[in-house]
Each structure stands twice: as structure tokens, then as C-alpha cells.
Amino acid sequence: MKRILPLILCIIPAFAVAEPASNMVWMPETLNFVKDGNIKKGEQLAQSCAGCHGEKGISPMGMFPSLAGQTANYTYKQLRDYADGKRENPMMSSIAAGLSEQDSADLAAWFQSLPAAQNKASQEDLSKAISLVDKGNGKKILPPCFVCHESSGKGQKMDTPALAGQQAEYTEATLLEYKNGTRHNDLYSRMRVIAKQLSDAEIKQLAKYYQQLK
Ligand code: HEC
Ligand code: HEC
Structure with missing residues (x-):
């Protein structure tokens, strides 16, 4: 990664003039804010997500991502990106726009606390x-x-x-x-x-x- 970094830094100015990919900046305050997300509050808020993402964050259908066991920072970033219009989806954009930053952090903490899906080993040649x-x-x-x-x-x-x-x-x-x-x-x-x-x-x-x- 150390050798790749200068390369990335050379590329950034070219992108800087364009719209940023995300408004998320991983400052220590943001990382601490997400770390302090309230699991209990997240659990309550997540009742409105269960229809698509499952009661315990394991989705019942292939088109819906499972959220159980996902890292909190990632889930938080996706929710803020949908809310900011940086990631677009007809189902998620309006839902995320209705969540505050605190709601997003609480939901992220709840989903991170759940065990990820365990699926059968594939018999296919992978x-x-x-x-x-x-x-x-x-x-x-x-x-x-x-x-x-x-x-x-x-x-x-x-x-x-x-x-x-x-x-x-x-x-x-x-x-x-x-x-x-x-x-x-x-x-x-x-x-x-x-x-x-x-x-x-x-x-x-x-x-x-x-x-x-x-
Ligand atoms: C009507 C169905 C529906 C509901 C309700 C719903 N979602 Fe989603 N969610 C989706 C779909 C479909 C996607 C995939 C969208 C895409 O591809 O961008 C998604 C994607 C996501 C993602 C991105 C996952 C990833 O791996 O990148 C997060 C995070 C998320 N939803 C959280 C929530 C939360 C939190 C709630 C409740 C407050 C919720 N969703 C309610 C359908 C739903
Ligand atoms: C240089 C680091 C890096 C490498 C190498 C990398 N990824 Fe990623 N990947 C990321 C990051 C960071 C994200 C989250 C991006 C965001 O915030 O939207 C991501 C997101 C993803 C997602 C979206 C997950 C979701 O829930 O929506 C998938 C799928 C994925 N990567 C698959 C792969 C696969 C397959 C490979 C190898 C071919 C790969 N990645 C290699 C850094 C990497």
C-alpha cells in the first residue's frame, strides 16, 4: 500500500475538480461518533428495515443486501451517501434521507453487533x-x-x-x-x-x- 499511495495522490487532483465521490471524511471525530452508536436505539429503528433486510439483518432475497455483521463505518457511510445523493437507489435514497446522522450511527452499531449469514459451501468450481x-x-x-x-x-x-x-x-x-x-x-x-x-x-x-x- 505504501508504494501505491504516491500514485493515488497523483490521481486525486484530476478528480478534485469533479464532484467528490462521497462527502465522508474519516476524521477522528467521525470515527468516534460512529463507534459510540447506540445498539439498543439501532435495534428499535431497524424494525422498519426488517421487511427487506430481515429481522436479524440477514436478507430473505438476493436483491436485498444482508447487513448483519457489516462493519459499522461502512454501513454508516452508505447511509449518509444515500442521504446525500452520492449513492442512488429508488428504495434506499428516500429511506436514508429520513435518517439523522445519529440514527445512522445507531443503526450501523446494531447491524455490526449481529452475526453474519453462514451459507453452505458451494460445490461449483470457484x-x-x-x-x-x-x-x-x-x-x-x-x-x-x-x-x-x-x-x-x-x-x-x-x-x-x-x-x-x-x-x-x-x-x-x-x-x-x-x-x-x-x-x-x-x-x-x-x-x-x-x-x-x-x-x-x-x-x-x-x-x-x-x-x-x-
Ligand atoms: C423496500 C426495501 C428496503 C427497505 C425497507 C430498506 N432497504 Fe436498505 N436496501 C434495499 C435495497 C434494494 C438495497 C440495495 C440498493 C443498492 O443496490 O444501492 C439496500 C441497501 C442498503 C444498504 C447498503 C448495503 C451495502 O452492502 O452497501 C444499507 C446500509 C441499507 N440498505 C440500510 C437500510 C436501513 C438501515 C434500513 C431501515 C432504516 C433499510 N435499509 C430499509 C432495500 C431496502
Ligand atoms: C484497495 C482496497 C480494495 C481492494 C483491493 C478491493 N476492494 Fe472492494 N472495496 C473497497 C472499499 C474501500 C469499498 C467500500 C467503497 C464505498 O465506500 O462505497 C469496497 C467495496 C466493495 C464491494 C461493495 C460491498 C457492498 O456491500 O456493497 C464489493 C462487492 C467489493 N468491494 C468487492 C471486491 C472484490 C471482489 C475485490 C477483488 C477483485 C475487491 N473488492 C478489491 C476496497 C477494496
């Missing part, structure tokens, strides 16, 4: 996905997914989401959206740059791989 996760692709400057999302697929506290147990249908759809630019709320274009280099078949296999990862 070797292409495993190679991308573990090794990336040197010919394409494609870093391995594990560098940021961890080998466990549990993500990193700062702002990298957990992917393990996620609905494959959702993961595939969101990667295709990064690829075609419809989803553009990733800071420094990290995921858009990566998704553009993945074939649709690779995306499908990666989504299946992460769904069954425990």
Missing part, C-alpha cells in the same frame, strides 16, 4: 475467483481482494466492507454498477478501477465465492 481473491492479476494491475477485504472476507474497520455471507445476487449487481459507473461513491475510485478490469463472468464467480465464505 478457482478463478479464489485466484483473484488471493493473487489478483499482475497483467492487469489488479490487486488481490484480500489486501483490503481480508482473507476472511470480514473487511476492515476503517471503511472496507465485509463480503462474507453476502447475497451473491446483490454482490454481482453492485460490482456491475461500479464497473459501469452507476455506483460511484467509493473514495479514490478504488472499487471502480478494480471492477472495470473484471469480466462479467469473473464478477459472477466472485459473488458466489463470497456468498459461501464463512
Whole structure:
């Protein structure tokens, strides 16, 4: 990562003139604010989310992402991005616009406290996905997914989401959206740059791989 940083810093000025990907700035105050989210209040607020995301944050349908076990910073950022119009979705945009920053932090704390979905191991050949996760692709400057999302697929506290147990249908759809630019709320274009280099078949296999990862 140390060697990549100067490269990223060179790219930023080119993006600086355009709209920022997200209004989120990870200052210590923001990190502490999210860390102090109230799980109990989040649980109450989450009753209105259960129809789509499940009672315990494990969604009943492939098109709805599971939220259980997701890192709080990531969930908080997504809710604020929807509210700010930085990530758009006909179902989520208006819901998030009705949440305060405090509500968002409380919901993020609640979902982080729940155990992630555990799905059956896949019988399919997922070797292409495993190679991308573990090794990336040197010919394409494609870093391995594990560098940021961890080998466990549990993500990193700062702002990298957990992917393990996620609905494959959702993961595939969101990667295709990064690829075609419809989803553009990733800071420094990290995921858009990566998704553009993945074939649709690779995306499908990666989504299946992460769904069954425990
Ligand atoms: C009517 C169904 C519906 C309801 C109710 C709903 N959501 Fe969603 N939610 C969705 C859909 C669909 C997506 C995927 C949208 C996309 O692809 O951008 C989503 C995405 C999200 C995401 C992004 C997940 C990720 O992995 O990036 C978060 C966070 C979220 N919802 C939180 C909530 C919270 C909190 C509530 C309740 C206050 C809620 N949602 C209520 C349908 C719903
Ligand atoms: C340089 C670090 C980095 C690498 C490498 C990386 N990611 Fe990500 N990824 C991120 C960050 C940061 C986000 C959150 C972006 C945001 O805030 O919207 C993310 C978001 C995602 C999401 C959206 C999750 C959700 O719930 O909506 C998926 C899916 C994803 N990455 C898959 C992958 C896959 C598959 C690979 C490997 C081919 C990969 N990532 C490699 C940093 C990385």
C-alpha cells in the first residue's frame, strides 16, 4: 500500500475538480461518533428495515443486501451517501434521507453487533475467483481482494466492507454498477478501477465465492 499511495495522490487532483465521490471524511471525530452508536436505539429503528433486510439483518432475497455483521463505518457511510445523493437507489435514497446522522450511527452499531449469514459451501468450481481473491492479476494491475477485504472476507474497520455471507445476487449487481459507473461513491475510485478490469463472468464467480465464505 505504501508504494501505491504516491500514485493515488497523483490521481486525486484530476478528480478534485469533479464532484467528490462521497462527502465522508474519516476524521477522528467521525470515527468516534460512529463507534459510540447506540445498539439498543439501532435495534428499535431497524424494525422498519426488517421487511427487506430481515429481522436479524440477514436478507430473505438476493436483491436485498444482508447487513448483519457489516462493519459499522461502512454501513454508516452508505447511509449518509444515500442521504446525500452520492449513492442512488429508488428504495434506499428516500429511506436514508429520513435518517439523522445519529440514527445512522445507531443503526450501523446494531447491524455490526449481529452475526453474519453462514451459507453452505458451494460445490461449483470457484478457482478463478479464489485466484483473484488471493493473487489478483499482475497483467492487469489488479490487486488481490484480500489486501483490503481480508482473507476472511470480514473487511476492515476503517471503511472496507465485509463480503462474507453476502447475497451473491446483490454482490454481482453492485460490482456491475461500479464497473459501469452507476455506483460511484467509493473514495479514490478504488472499487471502480478494480471492477472495470473484471469480466462479467469473473464478477459472477466472485459473488458466489463470497456468498459461501464463512
Ligand atoms: C423496500 C426495501 C428496503 C427497505 C425497507 C430498506 N432497504 Fe436498505 N436496501 C434495499 C435495497 C434494494 C438495497 C440495495 C440498493 C443498492 O443496490 O444501492 C439496500 C441497501 C442498503 C444498504 C447498503 C448495503 C451495502 O452492502 O452497501 C444499507 C446500509 C441499507 N440498505 C440500510 C437500510 C436501513 C438501515 C434500513 C431501515 C432504516 C433499510 N435499509 C430499509 C432495500 C431496502
Ligand atoms: C484497495 C482496497 C480494495 C481492494 C483491493 C478491493 N476492494 Fe472492494 N472495496 C473497497 C472499499 C474501500 C469499498 C467500500 C467503497 C464505498 O465506500 O462505497 C469496497 C467495496 C466493495 C464491494 C461493495 C460491498 C457492498 O456491500 O456493497 C464489493 C462487492 C467489493 N468491494 C468487492 C471486491 C472484490 C471482489 C475485490 C477483488 C477483485 C475487491 N473488492 C478489491 C476496497 C477494496
